[in-house]
Amino acid sequence: MQVSSSIRDPLITGGKTVKDVSHDISRHVENKPANLWYLAMAISVSLLAYGLYCVWMVLWNGIGMWGLNKTVGWAWDITNFVWWVGIGHAGTLISAILLLFRQKWRMSINRAAEAMTIFAVICAASFPLIHMGRLWLGFYWALPLPNAFGSLWVNFNSPLLWDVFAISTYFTVSLVFWYIGLIPDFAVIRDRAVVQGNNLRAAIYNALSFGWQGGAKTWMRYESVALILAGLSTPLVLSVHTIVSMDFATSVIPGWHTTIFPPYFVAGAIFSGFAMVLTLLIVTRRVFKLEDYITIYHIELMNIIIIVTGSIVGIAYITELFIAWYSGVEYEGYAFYNRVSGPYAWAYWSMMTCNVISPQLFWVKKIRTSIVATFVLSIVVNIGMWFERFVIIVTSLHRDYVPSSWTMFHPTMYDIGEYLFTFGLFFTAFFLFAKFFPVINMAEVKSIVKSSSEKTNQDASH
């Protein structure tokens, strides 16, 4: 299993031993958090509180608190939803697909990426919920539950219903996959707590680890389950955003009614997901001093994925423009003319700059191995991806078939507030995760320490 060429560069640097791994990663759980952590938490919780106020106002008064109108029925709400779902793609991709492809470099980053996935999906799910006119009924009417309304059933033709299934399945599987991975690491923390004599922590982490004992049979089952879940998750990575794209592709609105949406959306999701993983990990490795575990090599590999997916997205944009012209459909043609040169052209060109041009900088090795450049570009990519969804949703709707209904959309403070709410939620959850959970999968990393650490390398050369 652990066959690898000793000529390869080690994935974990700094000559770490198995013990170092446990120590480096567990100590963040065991020590008091730094002041910086308190500051970050304070900001996140304030954002969350303000966001909750905005959510409350929308739920109490009606969707009219947002800037939507008779023509533009979705704007920031669904833009944010798709954006967060997209971000939520990287985690599972890294854990599942890369696991199946035996890409060991994923081991340092998958834990945080999966956590990010789960929090992003929670943020994403909040939008379809809040955007409903009658959430108090919609949250269960959209489920195919047996009911006392006679033969009343959900509409299986509706892509929104497919969404309900896709997102809830994805969330469940991701959560289970993530938690299973956490179990041995919780056990490590428990064991260390026992040694350190901290009974409370030992009890809590014992419960969290389900009393993990680490027997060979347990490990065997653990790995089987991980493989099975990886197998299950793999199609989900593709299906979730495919279905999200069908929210648009199955409609009749020019600019939405497009067959290339599924691959285009999946590529975009991976693109934005990796960018978000980079943003978060660059901060985490610095704050938690994990430079030896998350190395420049990791960052470079992820940047390469960003080039690939960014280019796919770019080709998709150009294909859309080409088809709009080539099809000869007046409305499709106008929809894209309007994107490029209409009142929302600024959004279109922001999208093009951030998503198509900026990732191409990663062709230069110096840039893709630069922490600062990567950090900046990872944020730029996610700004671009937000604009992509805004462009698709708002510019398609605001001028469709009948010109009398053409309008503009202007966000209100509540549109913005709801977006801030999810940022508050995401970062609060992420900082709690970073403090109380092992941010790197110790069990897996330990498996590559031997084969890839410098020490082993040196041994091999003797």
Added chain:
Amino acid sequence: MEESKKIYWKGIEQLANSPEYVKHAHAEFAQPGPEEDLGHSRRDFLKMMGFGMSAVALAACEAPIRKAIPYVNKPVDIDPSIANYYASSYINGGDYCSIVVKTREGRPIKIEGNDLSGVTKGGTSAQVEASVLSLYDNARLRGPKAGKEKISWEDLDKQVIAKLSDTAGKGGQIRIVSNTILSPSTNAVIEKFKAKYPTTQHIQYDQNSLYGMLKANEESFGKAMIPSYDFSKASVIVSVAADFLGTWIAPIEFTKQYAQTRQVDENKKDMSRHYQFEANLSISGANADYRTQIKPSQEGAIVVQLYNLIAAKAGKATVSGGAENVNHLAKAADELWANRGKALVVAGSNDKAIQVLVNGINDMLGSYGVTILPHLPVNYRLGDDQAMANFITEVESGKIDVVFFYNCNPVYDHPMGGKLGAGLKNVSLSLATSYKEEETGLLVNYLAPDHHYLEAWNDAEPKKNQFSLAQPAITPIFPSRAAQESFLIWSGVSDADYFEVVKNNWKTWFYKNQTLDFQSFWDKCLYDGVLELPVEASAVTFNADVAAAASAIASNYKASGFELVIYENGTVGNGSQANNPLLQELPDPITKAVWDHYVTVSPKDAKEISFDESKTKYASITVTGKEPITLPVLIQPGQAQGTLGIALGYGRTKAGKVADGLGKNVYPLVGLVNGSLNYTVSDVKFEIVSESYQIAQTQTHQTYMGRQTVIQESLLSEFKNKDWKREFHPKVSTWSDPEHKVDPGSLSLWKGHEYKSHHWGMAIDLNSCIGCGACVVACNVENNVAMVGRDEVIMRREMHWLRIDRYYSSDADPENWKEIEDAADNPEVVFQPMLCQHCNNAPCETVCPVAATTHSSEGLNQMTYNRCIGTRYCANNCPYKVRRFNWFKYHDNSQFESVNTAMNTELGKMVLNPDVTVRSRGVMEKCSFCVQRIQSGKLTAKKERRELKDGEVITACQASCSTGAIVFGDVNNPESKISKLLKIRPADEKNPYRVDKITDNPRAYQVLEEIGVKPNIWYLSKVRNKEAEKA
């Protein structure tokens, strides 16, 4: 065989087969014997406990008490949930409409036109439709008042009579001021009052005066009258600034007549040609074939020029003056002359001189007796501008002792209203009878509120010998009293009952040579609402000094500075019903603005304003000698350069919460010309000021972007061609046979519906629709559509189920998507009523996750409000954008109290249609094809065990449409009006109930045909009667 058949028994009992066994054979288990019934079991105890606990708990909760008093004895003619209809008359000043009032449980909830009337012929207008809500206006007076104090009617009568006899004793002057009075019985009452107090004078004035026309006709024919017009007989119509489809004299009649001349089909390939010369873009101008922009100061010269052109042809003497080089004028004159005997020239000016010349032109054209009917004079505008001006001067100088304002509001709506208001303190007794306090009521000593017209008996004579009755459709809501009764009481009549007065008058006046007894005659009149007696035709001779008129024109009009046109718009009109949110939120037919008062300016005169999203700046408008006013600028394509337009009816200060403070009152800007009120003003200073503003418009994009799938039109000359086909026929290629393109409707993923009984459809004739908006109000009233107010309209959230899209033509190349957004300088206009298209392949239906919007077995796209969770995907996916979302709770919400009175005040709620749910927040809504009317029609037919007849179910929009542009019906029934109009037939003869239908009417098309949603609404393409342009 017998031997081999084995028989098995369940037990020995079955073999024995005793009667006891047979009896219980069906029961598997033995029945418990009586000894096993132990009385109340533990389970029973728990059940009873549970019931007892919950009963006690429920009894402790107090349910909200709502006062609803049931009938102790049910009135014979009222069945709960069954509507009653009463014929009546809408009378508002000089405006008249014969109507049928729909009441439910004693509440008027809807007004429809009365088909039996020979005057309005079943037509209505937006103001008539909306007037039902004015009945429930919270600003109504709750009883008589002396100053600010409440007073009883008895005390009021005592005090008024005391003052009257005091005045009469010393020979003081008494005046009754009113708008034009159409009611002969009211006039009789006033005569009675005059007889008692001989110093009384009755003064009539009109907000939209036709005094100049009255005088011109007196000069021309020796009789001060306004004739009836018959546009239906006119092949060529020339209008010089007369908005006869919008506001001029009697638009309800004229739209109907005009529409007759505009309807075309294969058999009648002819339509009238309409020339309009005007400064503002009016509804009439928008419907004209040729529209020429002129300045108001040119109106006279154009009429003179036209007179001369016609006179030259007629071999008569020409007069001096005239305007050279007015576009289309010579052509108009040629055609008028060619069509003499079936031509009509009208002018909107209130200047006697202009009207004299117009009479002269019509005389030369032989219009009298054909298109103009002087033997059938109308009584709509009898106001005397001079008498009113004299009266106000007298009030100012303290010569008047007593003034009664009979249902009028001159302090607000007369140009000298300010002076009148100030002068009222010189009057010892002033009294107003309006049902609301209003600006005039604020300044008088006594308020003696009359009933609203829907609560009152009355009669009317809108035209000579064309009588009609008004009857109460509800018991007076407040302690108001018929003003006629008040006048009778003040004249000393002891048992004044206006109902008896009207009835007796009709007995004396009309009950002659009848075979019926009087009660039956009266009942019939009341049932019909109208009594129309024959009028003898008589010719008139034109005899006026046209040369003098021409020289008066030459001296009276000078073009200088900006010129201002003061007009009535199609929504709040003269402002008397301004407190009606249905009218405030009705988009102006042309500007599509709501809740706003603005000055319309030509794009060339306000280049610095981009008007992007209706964002604009204020302008200061100064009329010489008057206070300057500031209003926001509305950039109006088609407005003549150098002219401005401002609507009357705004700037109310005491109308009620809805209207107060909206805009400015421009009645004071109305000037005088030739002794009559002049609604155009020259030498106006117009300056844009820096303050910005956003006007609330329901439509912010002006052109249809050259999309022929939305609007299709052609020229009459082409349409006359036997093989004429619409220009635009979308076709699509298929994968299987790319060479041969097919109709998009022939391809579908779906199996397609089958409608075994009815298949409801609608046809809308773009050639008939004039864009007035009556249907929008009718729809709002019928379907309890929420009004949302100015701010929400700016958020683009109006709730109208039916809207009228107004598109301007553009001069740009349709391929140039940037420039085609801009309207032409003098655009052609097309109106398109747009409502739910009830698609058979409805894109909204497939995307709803909870199946809240579904298809009915009769082709309706139906919305189940209760099931809706408000994802709004259906609205996004609607290609016609006709779905409306409840962004807020619009009912019982203080935020909307002043804009949506019908759902937020106890009084206003009485107007709600009980057959239609008031929607809660968070749900989607849209046009239902008036499904409540369909159901009611079907139930009636079912009860009577017969088939539903065509025409039994009429949608609210169709009922209100004076032009007959909307036809609704069953397209499965080959005999229905709609089937015949569309010449519709099943696409597959073997399966006649399939959804696919073919229309053989060459003008019939469906909007967005190529996306394959298969709507149930067909539009008939517009035909313009103009020459092909030289390319």
